[in-house]
Amino acid sequence: xxxxxxxxxxxxxxxxxxxxxxxxxxxxxxxxxxxxxxxxxxxxxxxxxxxxxxxxxxxxxxxxxxxxxxxxxxxxxxxxxxxxxxxxxxxxxxxxxxxxxxxxxxxxxxxxxxxxxxxxxxx
Numbered sequence: 001x002x003x004x005x006x007x008x009x010x011x012x013x014x015x016x017x018x019x020x021x022x023x024x025x026x027x028x029x030x031x032x033x034x035x036x037x038x039x040x041x042x043x044x045x046x047x048x049x050x051x052x053x054x055x056x057x058x059x060x061x062x063x064x065x066x067x068x069x070x071x072x073x074x075x076x077x078x079x080x081x082x083x084x085x086x087x088x089x090x091x092x093x094x095x096x097x098x099x100x101x102x103x104x105x106x107x108x109x110x111x112x113x114x115x116x117x118x119x120x121x122x123x
Contacts, residue, residue, distance in 0.1 A: 014108050018059060019045045021105035024098065025066040028073070041066075048109070056110020063106030070099035 026041035044062050047055045074095035081088040 014111060015048050017101075018048055018063060018105040018109040021063055021066065021102045025069070025102070028069070059109035060106045063102055063109060067099045067102040067106065070095055070102060074099070 022041050022045050026038045029035075029041060030038040041062075044059060047059055074092055077095070078088040078092055081091065
């Protein structure tokens, strides 16, 4: 039962977490009026299902840049809230968690799901 559950959960996480991170970025860009970046983020989700060697680096790069965008946004909002005399610690914690989630998604994107490399050796 335990091995079967892991065999089911691992591929789901490898596709679901990066997809969710990309869709969160798309929503962020859409809210900011950056429709081209929102569409690009949505389009990148399809690369999760394209088994080509170039897709993993593209996804990892996009998600790493997305994490930087979350940190940049957190810095911007914190600065505005500090100038207004409003609290910003909770916002920084939430945005930091979203950035960390995006980094984890970048790490998972394109990794071998089975735990073995193409040559058959265990990773």
